[in-house]
Amino acid sequence: MTKVPVQFTLNGREQNEFVDSGSTLLAALRDKLGLYGTKAGCHQGTCGACTVIIDGSPQLSCLTLAERCAGKSVTTLEGLTGNGALHPLQQAFMEGFAAQCGFCTPGMILAAKSLLDRNPSPSRDDVIDAISGNICRCTGYDPIINAILTAAEQLRGARKSA
Amino acid sequence: MSVTLLAARQARAVPALQAKGGIVVAGGTLAVADLNHGQGPGTLIIVDGLGLGRIEIKGRKVILGAMVTMAQIAHDRRLKFLHPVSQSIGGPAVRAMATIGGNLFAPAPYGDMAVALLALDAEVALHDGKALRKLPLENFLKQRGKYEKSLVVSVSFAMPEANSFRYVKAVRRKPVSASLVTIAAVLPRKAGKVKDARIAFGAMGPCALRARKSERALEGKALDASAIKEAADLAADGTAPADDAYATGWYRRQIAPIHLQRLLGA
Ligand SMILES: Cc1cc2nc3c(=O)[nH]c(=O)nc-3n(C[C@H](O)[C@H](O)[C@H](O)COP(=O)(O)OP(=O)(O)OC[C@H]3O[C@@H](n4cnc5c(N)ncnc54)[C@H](O)[C@@H]3O)c2cc1C
Numbered sequence: 001m002t003k004v005p006v007q008f009t010l011n012g013r014e015q016n017e018f019v020d021s022g023s024t025l026l027a028a029l030r031d032k033l034g035l036y037g038t039k040a041g042c043h044q045g046t047c048g049a050c051t052v053i054i055d056g057s058p059q060l061s062c063l064t065l066a067e068r069c070a071g072k073s074v075t076t077l078e079g080l081t082g083n084g085a086l087h088p089l090q091q092a093f094m095e096g097f098a099a100q101c102g103f104c105t106p107g108m109i110l111a112a113k114s115l116l117d118r119n120p121s122p123s124r125d126d127v128i129d130a131i132s133g134n135i136c137r138c139t140g141y142d143p144i145i146n147a148i149l150t151a152a153e154q155l156r157g158a159r160k161s162a
Numbered sequence: 163m164s165v166t167l168l169a170a171r172q173a174r175a176v177p178a179l180q181a182k183g184g185i186v187v188a189g190g191t192l193a194v195a196d197l198n199h200g201q202g203p204g205t206l207i208i209v210d211g212l213g214l215g216r217i218e219i220k221g222r223k224v225i226l227g228a229m230v231t232m233a234q235i236a237h238d239r240r241l242k243f244l245h246p247v248s249q250s251i252g253g254p255a256v257r258a259m260a261t262i263g264g265n266l267f268a269p270a271p272y273g274d275m276a277v278a279l280l281a282l283d284a285e286v287a288l289h290d291g292k293a294l295r296k297l298p299l300e301n302f303l304k305q306r307g308k309y310e311k312s313l314v315v316s317v318s319f320a321m322p323e324a325n326s327f328r329y330v331k332a333v334r335r336k337p338v339s340a341s342l343v344t345i346a347a348v349l350p351r352k353a354g355k356v357k358d359a360r361i362a363f364g365a366m367g368p369c370a371l372r373a374r375k376s377e378r379a380l381e382g383k384a385l386d387a388s389a390i391k392e393a394a395d396l397a398a399d400g401t402a403p404a405d406d407a408y409a410t411g412w413y414r415r416q417i418a419p420i421h422l423q424r425l426l427g428a
Pocket residue numbers: 044045046047185186187188189190191192193194228229250251252253256259260261262263264265266267268271272273274275310312313314315339340341
């Protein structure tokens with residue numbers, strides 16, 4: 001298998017990696033970099049468990065060729081916990097019982113983060129749209145939607161007091 | 163499996179690579195999924211550097227580069243009438259990746275944007291390695307297997323008259339899922355009468371198709387209950403939709419007239 005160098009920004013840090021030509025970002029994150037926050041579910045775009053943020057928009061790492069990330073900025077779940085503190089989305093998911101088995105959680109949180117980065121005051125329908133590509137087999141979605149709305153409120157509060 | 167990625171530097175170089183068995187990866191939402199299942203070819207052609215990701219609007223003419231994504235359309239205020247279409251395709255991550263060019267090749271029940279573009283009477287510009295050619299989208303779709311070894315460069319159409327474009331996609335799971343039936347219609351009117359209506363169906367055959375019988379039933383008529391009923395009754399005529407995980411072909415033929423009737427009556 002041909003190895004190809006790829007230089008990109010991962011969770012705010014410059015990253016240089018050799019990846020297998022034609023391999024996915026998901027494989028690079030999990031198998032090469034040991035970042036297991038990004039989950040591997042269906043490998044066909046349907047479950048959303050592998051969602052990451054690339055240059056500000058939510059994308060499916062299972063369908064993204066690693067080589068095409070050259071020069072781009074990738075955020076995974078691991079990038080949310082700067083200085084060890086949980087991100088308000090993580091806190092709200094935990095407190096609102098929005099994670100049961102937890103398999104969908106990283107994808108849900110990144111889908112939600114990319115919504116809140118663009119739209120700090122989303123409606124319930126905006127939140128439903130934001131996670132419409134993410135499947136959860138456990139929670140019934142309501143706790144997830146509520147947690148995202150709670151986190152949005154907290155982030156707005158934090159911004160105001162800053 | 164060993165895979166090579168080739169970054170194309172010129173549109174005209176792509177068909178030669180395709181002829182050698184390479185495939186273009188645009189958004190990759192279908193192509194990379196195939197690759198993950200071991201079905202991909204050995205050569206992937208990356209066309210990111212060809213400047214195909216632009217939306218151009220000159221007067222009433224709209225040109226969508228083949229690499230324009232559904233999310234780009236959803237964020238372009240000038241294309242508000244297409245927002246319900248882009249919004250109906252996958253979740254936000256799929257929309258951020260899925261391109262116009264890829265949508266023209268998407269097998270049923272996918273290809274919702276192609277349905278809208280067909281109703282808009284769009285033209286496809288493609289490079290066959292020798293020259294840039296233009297052809298009506300309808301001809302392209304009817305023989306799209308033949309164009310798999312060409313690079314789609316852009317799709318263009320005239321902005322429809324205000325309030326003349328309508329769209330509906332029937333799905334089993336809200337807010338988004340694959341189509342049971344998709345309908346796009348452009349209904350221009352002159353002195354209250356329909357003139358040159360164009361109606362396109364998705365998921366009613368292997369690719370998007372025009373509902374000519376229904377179009378003719380509306381021609382020269384006011385959009386009243388009897389004209390709408392006549393057009394709706396003809397909707398499924400001659401169609402052979404597939405059975406898939408979402409619906410049977412039989413079911414699609416039952417619901418197509420109902421959704422057309424509602425869309426025209428809206
Ligand atoms: C979870 C999920 C949900 C989806 N939901 C929908 C939906 O609701 N509606 C819908 O319509 N689709 C849907 N799709 C299918 C798909 O995402 C879209 O049809 C999309 O527009 C395909 O574009 P792409 O750029 O990703 O194509 P790719 O996967 O990059 O390419 C698809 C095919 O087209 C060819 N191709 C692409 N661009 C060109 C070009 N410029 N020139 C020549 N050949 C080209 C490729 O070689 C390949 O054979 C869904 C997919 C997933 C994974």
